Amino acid sequence: MRNATLSVADVQKAYGSRQVLERVDFTLSAGELAGIVGENGAGKSTLLRILAGELKPDHGWVIQRGLLGYCPQQTVLNDALTVQQHLRYFQQAYQLPELTRAEELVERLGYGQYRKTRVRALSGGTRQKLNLTIALMHDPAIVLLDEPYQGFDWETYLHFWELAAELRDQGRSLLVISHLSHDIERLDTAYRLAGGVVKPMVLETT
Numbered sequence: 428m429r430n431a432t433l434s435v436a437d438v439q440k441a442y443g444s445r446q447v448l449e450r451v452d453f454t455l456s457a458g459e460l461a462g463i464v465g466e467n468g469a470g471k472s473t474l475l476r477i478l479a480g481e482l483k484p485d486h487g488w489v490i491q492r493g494l495l496g497y498c499p500q501q502t503v504l505n506d507a508l509t510v511q512q513h514l515r516y517f518q519q520a521y522q523l524p525e526l527t528r529a530e531e532l533v534e535r536l537g538y539g540q541y542r543k544t545r546v547r548a549l550s551g552g553t554r555q556k557l558n559l560t561i562a563l564m565h566d567p568a569i570v571l572l573d574e575p576y577q578g579f580d581w582e583t584y585l586h587f588w589e590l591a592a593e594l595r596d597q598g599r600s601l602l603v604i605s606h607l608s609h610d611i612e613r614l615d616t617a618y619r620l621a622g623g624v625v626k627p628m629v630l631e632t633t
């Protein structure tokens with residue numbers, strides 16, 4: 428496939444006797460905004476954790492070409508640190524010379540007033556904004572997002588999709604996990620995860 432940045436083939440995963448992923452195959456390309464929808468418990472987070480390298484599949488392989496950004500469903504934040512301290516911490520982790528992009532994302536997502544606030548005092552939606560900022564601040568080529576707009580108000584939800592489309596137009600690859608079928612109209616490619624397999628959905632064009 429043209430400019431494939433993420434190739435997934437024959438990925439299988441069971442928890443004990445429960446086979447969650449039977450066989451997952453798909454490819455993500457540069458400049459593609461894709462999504463995977465599925466019912467609660469279908470295995471979406473399990474798949475994303477495997478793609479992010481956080482969980483080992485029982486079988487199959489994942490090939491990634493380019494830097495990865497991952498926004499997990501559970502935020503990976505420290506309650507005792509402020510927003511700004513998180514940005515500094517991840518600046519070191521990603522070895523970024525400056526925080527320009529991170530600052531831009533903070534402004535874009537509209538939570539600049541909380542820079543000096545400790546995470547324990549942030550609302551769920553604001554924590555999620557920080558989680559998303561951390562996933563994007565190093566300008567990754569491949570972006571894996573697990574229900575990244577949880578707790579967002581409607582306006583922020585729309586800003587999120589604008590940002591996603593912008594990254595796609597800049598040639599990044601995005602994979603968004605969702606349990607909301609109405610998100611599919613915002614995607615270039617939509618897949619449904621059911622019965623342990625991922626199948627393309629036909630998108631209606633207007």
Ligand SMILES: Nc1ncnc2c1ncn2[C@@H]1O[C@H](COP(=O)(O)OP(=O)(O)OP(=O)(O)O)[C@@H](O)[C@H]1O
Pocket residue numbers: 442447465466467468469470471472473474606
């Ligand atoms: N660490 C684990 N050990 C055992 N079972 C697990 C584990 N993680 C997930 N499961 C089970 O595997 C199935 C798939 O879980 P997963 O979280 O991947 O689904 P999901 O599609 O992301 O669901 P949701 O939409 O509710 O987030 C569920 O039945 C879940 O209970």
